[in-house]
Amino acid sequence: MSTALSRITVAGAVAASAVLLLSGTAFAHVSVQPQGEAAQGGYATVNLKVPNERDNASTVKIELSFPAGHPLASxxxxPxxxxxVDVTRSKLAKPLETHGEKINEAVTKVTWTADGSKIGxxxxQQFPISLGRLPEDTDRLVLKALQTYDNKEVVRWIEEPQDGAAEPDNPAPVLKLSAAADDEHGGHGAAADAKTDSKTDTHAPGATTDKADAKSVTTAEAKAETSATDTAARVLGVVGILLGIAGVAFGVLAGRRRSA
Structure with missing residues (x-):
């Protein structure tokens, strides 16, 4: 019994170790994650997440490049x-127009260099960035990154993942963009719609009718209850009178018997 239990314990430990090793390999890539939602045509704050994949070296430099096909004005x-941190700007072949202004330059690369700190x-380490305006003609941004270690090794996270294909060895960070919200383009948004629906339910003709019907039902119930109370009081009154008459008659008869 103890031998079987020992075998099960060892097998469980091996399986757990395998899961941990596989999960570490699968998720130990440089990635970009939005804080909240990154919607098309809007602004977003994202975190560039940089894990250290080496046991004998520390990360001392990160370079993040932005796609030329979808330049970002901001x-x-x-810090x-x-x-x-160093921000590299480049002149655009075609100026961008945002908020009624033309932008001739866009950020093409951001570089973080260790200055008293390392990723051991x-x-x-996470590096927050504010981005905008996000493009409206794509559902993702591929941001290529270079990771430099203090032993001079450089890992190039530049392979673009393809839908339906296996993940590449060094996938580029991908920022997925959600569909533009209504309020991004002058709409009401979900909160406003919910508020409007609430108001509509409160003041709609159907709602008024329901209130009137409820009031009528309540009034009828009150009247019925009052009528029932009055009827009960009348019945009790009549019963009391009859009992009184019966008592008087009984007294008279008793007096006659005594006289006889």
Missing amino acids: VMPQ VPGWK PGQF
């Missing part, structure tokens, strides 16, 4: 303690 990195083995 790219603002948030990260222990890291120096078994660690990761």
Whole structure:
């Protein structure tokens, strides 16, 4: 019994180790994750997540490149303690127009260099960036990255994932864009629609009729209850009178018997 239990324990440990190793391999890539929603045509704050994949080296530099086919007018990195950040801008072949202004330059690359800090083995670091306006003619942005270690090794996260195909060895970070919300383009949005529906339900003719019907039912019930109470009181009154008469008659008869 103990031998079988030991075998089960060992098998479970091996399976758990395999799962941990596989999960580490699958998720230990440089990736980009939005804080909330990244909608087409809007602005978003995203985190560039950089894990350290080496046991004997630390990450000291990250370069993130933006697609030339979908230039962004605004790219603002948030300061990260222990890291120096450089923003590279390039002239656009075709100016962008946003908020009624023409933009002739766009950010093509952001570089973070270790300045008193590193990403050590078994660690990761997030680098927040504000992006906008996001393009409206695509549902994703492929952001290529280079990761440099302190032993001079450079890992190129530049392979674009393809739908239906196996994940490449060094996939590029992909920012998925959701469909533009109504309020992004002057609509009401879900909250406003819910508020409008609430108002409509409260003031619609059907709602008024329902209130009137409920009031009529309540009034009828009250009247019926009052009528029933009055009837019961009358019945009790009549019963009391009859009992009184019966008592008087009984007293008279008793007096006659005594006289006789």
